Amino acid sequence: MAAISAQDLLAQLQWRYATKEFDPAASIPADTWDALEQSLVLTPSSFGLQPWKFLVLTDPAKKEALLAHSWNQRQVVDCSHFVVFAAPSAIGNDTVQSWIDCLASSREVPPETLDGYRKVMERFLAALDGEQRLAWAHRQIYIALGQLMTSAALLGVDACPMEGIVPAEYDRVLALSSRNLTTSVACALGYRADHDKHALLPKARFPRSEVIEHHA
Amino acid sequence: MAAISAQDLLAQLQWRYATKEFDPAASIPADTWDALEQSLVLTPSSFGLQPWKFLVLTDPAKKEALLAHSWNQRQVVDCSHFVVFAAPSAIGNDTVQSWIDCLASSREVPPETLDGYRKVMERFLAALDGEQRLAWAHRQIYIALGQLMTSAALLGVDACPMEGIVPAEYDRVLALSSRNLTTSVACALGYRADHDKHALLPKARFPRSEVIEHHA
Numbered sequence: 001m002a003a004i005s006a007q008d009l010l011a012q013l014q015w016r017y018a019t020k021e022f023d024p025a026a027s028i029p030a031d032t033w034d035a036l037e038q039s040l041v042l043t044p045s046s047f048g049l050q051p052w053k054f055l056v057l058t059d060p061a062k063k064e065a066l067l068a069h070s071w072n073q074r075q076v077v078d079c080s081h082f083v084v085f086a087a088p089s090a091i092g093n094d095t096v097q098s099w100i101d102c103l104a105s106s107r108e109v110p111p112e113t114l115d116g117y118r119k120v121m122e123r124f125l126a127a128l129d130g131e132q133r134l135a136w137a138h139r140q141i142y143i144a145l146g147q148l149m150t151s152a153a154l155l156g157v158d159a160c161p162m163e164g165i166v167p168a169e170y171d172r173v174l175a176l177s178s179r180n181l182t183t184s185v186a187c188a189l190g191y192r193a194d195h196d197k198h199a200l201l202p203k204a205r206f207p208r209s210e211v212i213e214h215h216a
Numbered sequence: 217m218a219a220i221s222a223q224d225l226l227a228q229l230q231w232r233y234a235t236k237e238f239d240p241a242a243s244i245p246a247d248t249w250d251a252l253e254q255s256l257v258l259t260p261s262s263f264g265l266q267p268w269k270f271l272v273l274t275d276p277a278k279k280e281a282l283l284a285h286s287w288n289q290r291q292v293v294d295c296s297h298f299v300v301f302a303a304p305s306a307i308g309n310d311t312v313q314s315w316i317d318c319l320a321s322s323r324e325v326p327p328e329t330l331d332g333y334r335k336v337m338e339r340f341l342a343a344l345d346g347e348q349r350l351a352w353a354h355r356q357i358y359i360a361l362g363q364l365m366t367s368a369a370l371l372g373v374d375a376c377p378m379e380g381i382v383p384a385e386y387d388r389v390l391a392l393s394s395r396n397l398t399t400s401v402a403c404a405l406g407y408r409a410d411h412d413k414h415a416l417l418p419k420a421r422f423p424r425s426e427v428i429e430h431h432a
Contacts, residue, residue: 003224003370006247059431147229150367154218154370202322
């Protein structure tokens with residue numbers, strides 16, 4: 001059953017925009033943020049493998065330390081919550097085993113009963129080299145980015161996805177490399193400043209007839 | 217302003233699952249599908265460049281032709297609408313120019329006034345080789361996949377994201393290569409069959425404390 005009308009969903013997707021100026025005084029309420037974290041956790045992924053970690057930065061000093069590595073985009077420091085999406089730099093059969101253990105525990109079955117599924121995932125990974133596994137993880141992370149932005153729009157929270165960052169510097173500042181993690185992308189969340197004139201620009205997209213093709 | 221309560225949003229994200237068996241007799245109503253197409257079109261992307269095309273298949277013969285190249289997963293044929301996400305295999309300055317023209321038209325300004333923005337995008341692309349541009353496009357497409365799945369869940373529509381496909385065969389069947397397009401991923405949408413026991417399995421995710429890390 002629908003939880004929202006199509007009209008209300010589209011109104012929120014029209015309302016959202018890549019926020020250029022956040023109101024630094026506006027914090028996301030704890031219960032709203034809690035829901036956004038849950039929406040991150042609930043993100044679907046290939047095989048359910050969830051190849052990600054989400055770092056939530058609210059510490060002003062840590063946000064400040066990332067500013068110079070973010071093309072000096074003020075959203076990093078002015079937002080309420082800054083999320084850094086990190087991918088595991090080594091994905092292998094131990095990742096698969098952790099997921100099988102989690103799944104078995106959730107279903108209250110012995111892990112061995114999921115051996116067929118485990119083998120499918122192991123075969124999938126075996127066909128990829130390290131770089132391809134990482135590229136695959138990055139793509140899964142972008143599903144999470146999409147789900148987060150859509151969820152935020154529905155809850156009336158502004159967001160700015162940020163690819164304009166220097167991942168290697170993020171890895172250094174956040175000490176990710178030693179933990180076998182590597183930065184993928186980031187997203188600033190909070191509330192738009194009243195004076196952000198970008199909020200008033202008409203939303204532009206290629207015409208629907210150009211991007212959607214029907215094979216009916 | 218929020219369009220939905222956090223509780224209702226999360227209930228829908230809990231309700232959704234990667235549908236294994238669709239009811240082949242259940243079609244998505246036209247107005248609901250129209251909203252889902254609009255949500256695809258409204259997907260945010262890096263620089264707004266929208267490096268994608270969405271093929272919507274409802275033709276049974278075309279869906280059937282893809283079945284053998286989809287690990288024989290019946291969702292392809294049993295779903296109501298099957299979306300193939302394709303990336304442009306050549307992204308360059310003409311892509312940027314098209315986008316600048318679209319943006320200028322939407323803002324009712326001469327394209328030249330956006331020259332600074334155009335140059336930023338051209339520099340961004342110039343730093344990437346062909347393979348990196350394609351990988352970047354694939355990642356943007358996964359934002360669209362995320363937004364589509366979240367939107368579908370909110371409208372009570374079931375979905376199954378499908379990476380288990382043979383992109384080269386999809387390209388051939390859909391004659392994409394000659395149009396400089398290449399298959400990225402797919403998603404089946406419709407309504408779950410009553411007998412799909414996967415709908416009853418508890419939703420499993422790694423514990424929130426493992427995937428989210430606070431830097432407060």
